[in-house]
Amino acid sequence: MSQIIVDERDISKTDRVYEVLRRRIRELALAPGAPLRKEEIALELGVSRAPVSDAISRLAEEGLIDVFPQHGSFVALIRSSDVRESLFVRTALEVEAMRRLAPVANPQTLAVLDANIAAQVDALAKGNLEHFYDLDEALHAAMFGAIETPRALRLLEAARAPLDRVRRLALPDQGRPEQTLAEHRALVEAIRSGDGEYAAAAMRAHLTMVGRAIELKLPEIEAIHG
Amino acid sequence: MSQIIVDERDISKTDRVYEVLRRRIRELALAPGAPLRKEEIALELGVSRAPVSDAISRLAEEGLIDVFPQHGSFVALIRSSDVRESLFVRTALEVEAMRRLAPVANPQTLAVLDANIAAQVDALAKGNLEHFYDLDEALHAAMFGAIETPRALRLLEAARAPLDRVRRLALPDQGRPEQTLAEHRALVEAIRSGDGEYAAAAMRAHLTMVGRAIELKLPEIEAIHG
DNA sequence: GACCTCAAATTGACATGCTAGTATGGACGT
DNA sequence: ACGTCCATACTAGCATGTCAATTTGAGGTC
Numbered sequence A, B: 001m002s003q004i005i006v007d008e009r010d011i012s013k014t015d016r017v018y019e020v021l022r023r024r025i026r027e028l029a030l031a032p033g034a035p036l037r038k039e040e041i042a043l044e045l046g047v048s049r050a051p052v053s054d055a056i057s058r059l060a061e062e063g064l065i066d067v068f069p070q071h072g073s074f075v076a077l078i079r080s081s082d083v084r085e086s087l088f089v090r091t092a093l094e095v096e097a098m099r100r101l102a103p104v105a106n107p108q109t110l111a112v113l114d115a116n117i118a119a120q121v122d123a124l125a126k127g128n129l130e131h132f133y134d135l136d137e138a139l140h141a142a143m144f145g146a147i148e149t150p151r152a153l154r155l156l157e158a159a160r161a162p163l164d165r166v167r168r169l170a171l172p173d174q175g176r177p178e179q180t181l182a183e184h185r186a187l188v189e190a191i192r193s194g195d196g197e198y199a200a201a202a203m204r205a206h207l208t209m210v211g212r213a214i215e216l217k218l219p220e221i222e223a224i225h226g
Numbered sequence C: 001g002a003c004c005t006c007a008a009a010t011t012g013a014c015a016t017g018c019t020a021g022t023a024t025g026g027a028c029g030t
Numbered sequence D: 001a002c003g004t005c006c007a008t009a010c011t012a013g014c015a016t017g018t019c020a021a022t023t024t025g026a027g028g029t030c
Helices: A013-026 A038-045 A049-062 A080-104 A107-125 A129-146 A150-173 A177-193 A196-225 B013-026 B038-045 B049-062 B080-104 B107-125 B129-146 B150-173 B177-193 B196-225
Strands: A065-068 A072-075 B065-068 B072-075
Touching (some): A013 A049, A013 A150, A038 A049, A080 A129, A080 A150, A080 A196, A080 B080, A129 A150, A150 B080, B038 B049, B080 B129, B080 B150, B080 B196, B107 B129, B107 B177, B129 B150, B129 B177, B150 B196, B177 B196
Antiparallel strands (some): A065 A072, B065 B072
């Protein structure tokens, strides 16, 4: 009898290390270019070097860490080409997802999306930008959840990580959360319309604006962290 | 002075094991559901268990291997949901790639694509279906190469692997290589036109046909290997 | 002072031993 | 015959030791 327990508390050490490092890199607690000393990380997290190595190699595949054999592992620099490619992948996945989602979106899905938008309004009213961006990510994730493509969602999350670092660096003087909210509203309405082409266009428009905001900051960011 | 050599002969053992296992799985030399005994694989390839484990965990992330902790690792079954999701990812990436490629395709790129098509004609004339499909993959890879998105290309290759297994199982009685060739011609011509929207539509049409062919075979394949 | 040389230190890749979780098959009771 | 229980034989995950490649910098040469 198959009795494989997947208790959420029973996460492998590799996964724990992976999550910790990933968050630190995304949140810039680990700066681009910073060296990662396995021994030190292992000691800090109370594990051996093995799970740390595994986690690092996974992050290397996502492009968040550069590994130089027999030399060292470093938090990936922010390269314009990488950022643009991430946006390319994100655009490809999300536009296609919208095209598929709109025609089949049911009331439950729309209710989830509406609730998310309401929460975004609330977060913005309170000036809680961190929470606003968490909701942003949750909104996009909810769309993928609705079309049941868990693997594609994982790819999307991987593609978002490099973009997240740029956003965080550009956060202080980017004054477009209101516009972002408006675009999110438009997205949900486009899904509600049931028109896949229209929804895809709305997503493309949204991500085009994201790309424009990124391009504005990219030169100076890359000058420092690339 | 940075002096990191990337000699192609100096491939890590992990990479070698990864490539070997991946090819065997794609070519069905390792059947869906087959158990993978690390010790045995390590012995056969003349390495230790460590690189085998690393390779397996990478293939697990691609969805080609299912790992059951403390039980075993098995070649992933062919599940309809996985196959459809792979086609979804592939469609998303390739349609978007065409949209970007068409407006910027230069003569050199077009020459490469034309040469590939010519080779496809030749392979088909000789009845060499294996080579024809290699060229198919090379054609799509060339398109991604032209827009310089190496990471996206890697995702595409990962997405193709599950589809490859289905194709190989359906190969005996799928009689549409001529139609595939015609679609490939249309793709290249669409790129030559420079119209991104047109090129994207051509790719979507091509992949829709691929999806249709797959759906025809999926029920019986899944009944056996899923 | 600029350049080269080479040994010490650091690192990732890899080998190998150990632990704990899981399926399996046979003994046993019914 | 049939279901239950438990010893056994697996497994992946993890810990730890080893090795070769690479950087670094001290010391020597011009």
